[in-house]
Amino acid sequence: MAQVHEQDREAEAVVPRTVDELVRSRAVANAAQPAVIDPTAHLTYAELDITTEHLAAAFIEAGIAAGTRVGLVMPNGIGWVRIAIALTRIGAVLVPLSTLLKTPELIAQLRVAAVQTLIATEEFRGHRYADGLRAALALPDDDATILHPELPALRRIWTVEHTARLPVTPEAAAVARTSAATVTAADPLTIMFTSGSRGLPKGVIHSHGNAFGAVRSGLAGRCIDGDTRLYLPMPFFWVGGFGGGVLSALLAGATLVTEEIPGPETTLRLLERERVTLFRGWPDQAEALARQADSIGADLSALRPGSLDALLPAKHRARPGTRANLFGMTESFGPYSGYPADTDMPESAFGSCGKPFDGMQVRIADPADGAPAPTGSIGEILLRGPHMLRGMCGRSREDLLTEDGFYRTGDLGRLDEAGFLFYHGRSDDMFKVSGATVYPSEVEKALRGVTGVENAFVTSVDAGRGDQVAAAVVCDRAATAARIRAGARDLLSTFKIPTIWLLLESDESIPRGSTGKVDLNGLRDLLSRKGYAADELRSEPTP
Template identity: 50%
Template sequence: MTIPALLAVRRRLDGTVQAFVSDDEEITYAGLDDASRALAGRLVAAGVTKGSRVGLVMPNGIGWATAALAVMRVGAVLVPLSTLLRPSELLAQLRVAAVTHLVVVPRLRGRDYLDELASVAPRLTRQVRHGSAHPDLPSLRWLRTSDELPAGAAPAAVVEALGRAVRPADDLVVLFTSGSRGTPKGVLHTHGGGLRAVASSLDSRRIGRGERLYIPMPFFWTGGFGGGLLSALVAGATLLTEAVPEPARTLRFLERERVTLFRGWPDQAARLAAHPAFAATDLSALRPASLGAVLPPATRPAPGARANLFGMTETFGPYCGSRLDTDLPADRHGSCGQPFTGVEVRIADPETGTALPPGTEGEIRLRGPNVMRGIVGRHRADVFDADGFYPTADRGLLDADGYLWYRGRLDDMVKVRGATVYPMEVEAVLRALPGVTDAYVTDIAAADVGAGAAATDADAGTGAGTGAGPGAGGTREIAAVVVARLLDDPDGPDELDELAGQARARLSSFKIPTRWLFVRDPHRVPRLASGKVDIQALRRLLAEEGTPVSRKLRSE
């Protein structure tokens, strides 16, 4: 389908049903159709047409949803832009995506995006508003705040004709993504490919018609856009979201709106469960496919029992999984489930691209109609291999029954005293320990953990290894930031050594972090504008604030 066709279906089937509820406002599917059609008329009158690339800088809310649907229903290409971007980052993404029209919120949390853009591209606003191209953004033809859109509108017949002209193969969106060490790239999805990808995961995510789905993720990320907004639209569900989630307010929101599915960030769910008001909050409407931390203790799944929905921006969200209200077979705990219809998964030799047999680790490569059309500015031959598969740089294996097991990133391997360590493996063990709600593991230079770390190599009798991981230079050590809410004194040496000892019972000695940092607030974990962990900042945090475990635990 296409966005305009899908809006027509939702109006016909669910016109009086709530489409979105956001903080203190709500709108039905009929109201959303009317509002987006009216705004589309104003955009068309301002020069937006099929193929235009329209950037959107706005917070979560009905206004964002209305503007995005208005853009897409006339065949223009939506470019969601993060409200977290710094001016130079925003300028770079506008340039990469070749944005032709830009709509920004007037002010947000003390920021004025037009002034900020002017600070890195002088006279941008003045030149563009007077019809002149700016050398830093030659494609940009139009720039307005969300309350400056022209009042005049194109005739309704024109808007409807543009909607009828949209085809499933037409571009829908440019979504920006980046790895924790990579530069952002603009991923292109079509109407048919994106909506097909969303539909393929609905059953596993248990999102159906009439569901009340809470998603806190920003709409400018794939999780909020595909996993939230478009999932509700495809399924006929009601989407509930907040511009700025805050535990006490969120709990009241969940109770008042009788939310049935809570999806999003596990650390947010953990914060809600730890809040003093949680026990008195009526969350009885929540169904088993919700995140476990907010469910009654007796109904929470065991760690690893439910599939780790696995996906990426390049696949418009999850491409592998299993029903989130049902445990996997015991011997499949910890897996990502099986690939969804529309995605073919191949495990290949990362150097040659040769397909590897079941049970063999290699690079995960993807092909199929759910996969992106391409990356902005890159030739198809530079994005896909000779067989049309997309090399993800993720490491994993497919077992004999087609279950995918994720093993980390190809570029995340670290050499410690000559042995190979994958941070993801260590993270999985730490997250399963009592009192731990999340963990983030990386490598840092041995010099950063003090003289005691150097003694470890000598005590172990292995000699110093050469760092082979990202940022490696000399001997590397493993370090961890642990989000722990149950420890009585997370900064105390006894608790630290106790947790390290528990990890030692589950991991080889060379995989045990030599430096730890305990935090109660997951917001202390540094992140990029994409939402992914900022590895370089994480390393600095660990070097500056981390506590070494005792020499005995490191060397015995």
């Protein structure tokens, strides 16, 4: 028996615990396999190891060390992965920053995360991030050390192109290897920004160990293994892209396929050319691609169940509600609840988010006093476990956690007797109509089940008579508010049916924050200005 235990300990010892250990192990086990593919290049696991080791040494030579906080602003692609992996191999803390940020937003996030070095692409979609910062803060154009009271930690701004020219000495290479060897699972890996529907973005701190644990726990649920060729459109600056894409591929030994700017024809050709087996991402993108796949003549036969349904043959598509809606947040480093994406749940769990993954404890609590709620009751979702965040910039442990270590998510949900989790919206989003509680997520889900409706966004609007249910609905041209309202009557209590409507042909006009989440205040403003009452029903969607 003692020998078995010793073998178990040896097996555990070789499980990669840091980015450096992970990259080196993949370079041995999967050397010739593509690690990352973008429209311009393929990078094998062996090449990933060699090129990031070289770049890590260049960063050491330039003064970046373990614990240095480095902001990165650039679009998806092999270049993003190289820089991120090189930094985290030597223990620097990666701070992925959105390419959507305006200069004032970028300044705010650099300040919150105490970023010391910023690496930014020279230009993307009309944004010139370094130029904007220098102009806003009157910074010098040369490489002089930055000293500015608005950003007291920031010392330098580099372009991505500049990092490719950083020199490397043999001494720096040796220091880089030593630095990488001293990084532990407990050391910080990344600071990722998130924001709710309101308020300023939060800088969430994750370690190598908790991030790896969170990703590993969900790989089976997301059908990712060593044979997967995963397409993921989500930006790497979101946890869905970094954790759900980059680290998922590395931890599973899969191949990640990505692109800077998805487009119907270019994306379909990429999926076809690279024989992508798993398409994860946004359902609306999958539906848009499916509508054009036949006309373009793209061969998507390599896709397998677990991909978003719209791109699969009819025989492989799931019935609505039978598959779990993966559920997570930046604070949990991605999904913490789910079910195998290629498998129907039990009928009693239809519409749920599956079950919490291993390593995550979920408690449903009374939002008012935090007391545990009875099974089946709706309450606030509290989370605890080794995969949760390690901290938050500017916040103490007492600010973040309950006395017994649970994180209050602000999400509402319930657990059934079998342990399946059902989501019921945000605690700060629910509202009352004539004294009755309305959960926007419940109304949105019902509206999406009405024929002709592609998506729905629900909130409250005070039109002078107290809160009313208001909905912005993305639908086809044949749909009318009257027909949608009639369909909703079979699914919702009368008080939950929207009385203020806005029909749209796409969700492009739905206001969103820099992290991509719907801006509720902006949504209310949109519905207040352009929505119309149920007794003023229009026959066509508003452009």
